């Protein structure tokens with residue numbers, strides 16, 4: 128797997144991941160230290176060679192690629208008008224809060240990707256977050272807590288599936304139960320599925336998209352997807368929503384006003400190439416990432432058995448519950464070890480850490496050693 132083992136110098140390349148804290152070794156924000164599929168790079172080069180970068184629109188090749196992807200990968204035949212093109216998925220979450228939040232409340236679950244805990248502010252609405260619960264080693268919804276927290280003011284529910292940071296792929300029955308909960312309480316279900324092409328074992332844990340819900344439930348959903356995590360093109364800013372219900376889609380589009388920039392002309396071409404030609408590369412990526420995932424899980428189990436790492440079914444992110452170590456501040460210990468990790472506090476769970484293992488195995492191994500020896504010094 129030479130392709131992914133190759134270290135690429137990323138310092139001083141204007142990289143958020145590498146240049147924010149030059150003093151630390153970064154394993155935080157969800158961006159991988161790998162070059163994108165060669166087909167994506169070629170498509171970008173070809174587009175750049177054209178030399179004209181005026182305002183763009185989604186070209187036919189992209190729309191075909193998205194429709195093929197939705198049909199083959201998700202089993203959903205999307206008419207073109209159901210697809211809403213966006214310059215990023217987080218702005219889409221914010222847009223959804225503004226479109227559907229009214230003067231109400233947004234509900235989500237923790238731990239969760241940090242913007243889920245703050246986008247309500249863009250819409251000047253309230254938010255409620257309910258902890259996921261661990262049931263026999265599996266993190267799932269706390270239906271009772273959700274039922275007691277929901278009020279007539281609750282207007283939308285933000286779902287992240289596969290789940291960042293827990294790496295969980297929710298099952299068909301969980302998603303149906305969630306959609307029924309939303310329908311019963313008249314909540315719009317916003318389903319962020321950005322990590323759905325990073326599932327390790329699709330036989331054991333298949334992706335059940337909100338788009339796979341039966342017709343009446345599908346009328347209340349907005350599904351958000353993007354090629355950016357899988358093909359490592361987040362810096363190009365492209366994502367899309369699929370909204371089957373016409374009036375919901377109209378509301379979503381109406382809420383844009385003038386708040387969103389034009390979509391990057393290069394992002395469209397990268398997305399097209401990723402979906403059309405990226406599959407062999409994606410399979411190799413998953414094989415490589417699975418090794419890293421096993422390295423983290425096994426190392427933590429053997430060397431820091433008090434920490435808890437949930438079974439990682441998807442994503443290149445590992446959630447490390449350090450609370451049983453009783454460290455004063457796990458993130459400070461990581462920093463002392465020279466590492467820039469993500470602080471669980473931002474995900475609603477202080478005392479936990481998230482490690483991005485989308486990097487070279489040797490680098491990950493060194494980082495784990497540094498972290499373990501820093502923990503040993505502090506316990």
Ligand SMILES: Cc1ncc(COP(=O)(O)O)c(C=O)c1O
Pocket residue numbers: 157214215216217218240287291319321322353355361365366
């Ligand atoms: C669940 C989730 N949603 C959205 C994003 C970011 O999407 P974008 O870069 O398109 O705003 C991330 C990035 O890590 C993510 O993990």
